[in-house]
Amino acid sequence: MKIRKIFAIILSAVFLSACSSRKDIVYFQDEPIDKMADVSQPKELIYKTDDILAINVAALDPETVQPFNLTVAANNSNNLFGVQGGQQLQTYLVDYDGNIDFPVLGKIKVAGLTRPQLTNLLKERISVYVKDPIVNVRLSNFTITIIGEVSNPGTFTIQDERITLLEALGLAGDLTIYGEREDVLVIREVNGQKKFAKVDLRSINSINSPVYYLQQNDVIYVEPNNSRVRSSTYNQNNVVLLSAIGTLTTVVALIISIENSNN
Secondary structure, eight states, X not given: OHHHHHHHHHHHHHHHHTOOOGGGTOSSOSSOOOTTOOOOOOSSOBOOTTOEEEEEEEOSSHHHHGGGOOEEEOOGGGOTTOOOTTEEEOEEEOOTTSEEEETTTEEEEOTTOBHHHHHHHHXXXXXXXXXXXXXXXXXXXXXXXXXXXXXXXXXXXXXXXOOBHHHHHHHTTOBOTTEEEEEEEEEEEETTEEEEEEEOTTSGGGGGSTTSBOXXXXXXXXXXXXXXXXXXXXXXXXXXXHHHHHHHHHHHHHHHHHHHHHO
16 A cells, blocks of 8 residues: 555656646746737838948949948848949948948938938938939848747848738748737837737737837747647656656556465
8 A cells, every 4th residue: 555655646746747837938927918009100111220221322423423332242142232243232230329320421310210211311412412313222131030839930031121910920930729829929119118019810900900010120929828838848858757657557566466466
């Protein structure tokens, strides 16, 4: 009987140790998050600190715009304007104060501007030196990060500068069967502060969410459902442990059999 009690205690301890709760698995759970948070959704992309801009200036006389088109060694994967001869246009980092340092013109405040606004500003400033300049501006580091229960989590660079939440999840291979569809979290920086919003993908009204159209550097987190939380503890260590229990069960059965035969 003592052996049976010891076996029962060991078995109970194993299964109790295999249990885990959502608090051990789920991210961002210490504070409640509104389904529809107060997150701004501008109609156009707005440039901000840490953006990297590729700017191309053209004109009827190419030589007149050369001073505005600095080039560096080309990286074909990021050659936005197709500059030939092993060269690509210099990109410009929007600094902490929201400025870029542009050739000839010097510091220009770009944070808070849309592409048309910045394009018009550059045209106006460059027109002092060049007749009828043509200015093209592209954001070269429009990235989004998708983590959690998706097939292919990671950080993705978006070429079109416009993407929806559903399109982003498509890039990540869609949610796995273990992803919570009713609580997809979007993290966005607004005026230097992190904002959080949750989207219920089961509802058609999700397309009206203020975070349905993503902004540069947004982070999407797909929370695991209860099935994933429960299964998270059944790893290889548990398989080995259960195998050991099977062996122990056989030994105990043999001992009990021997005790009964002796009695």
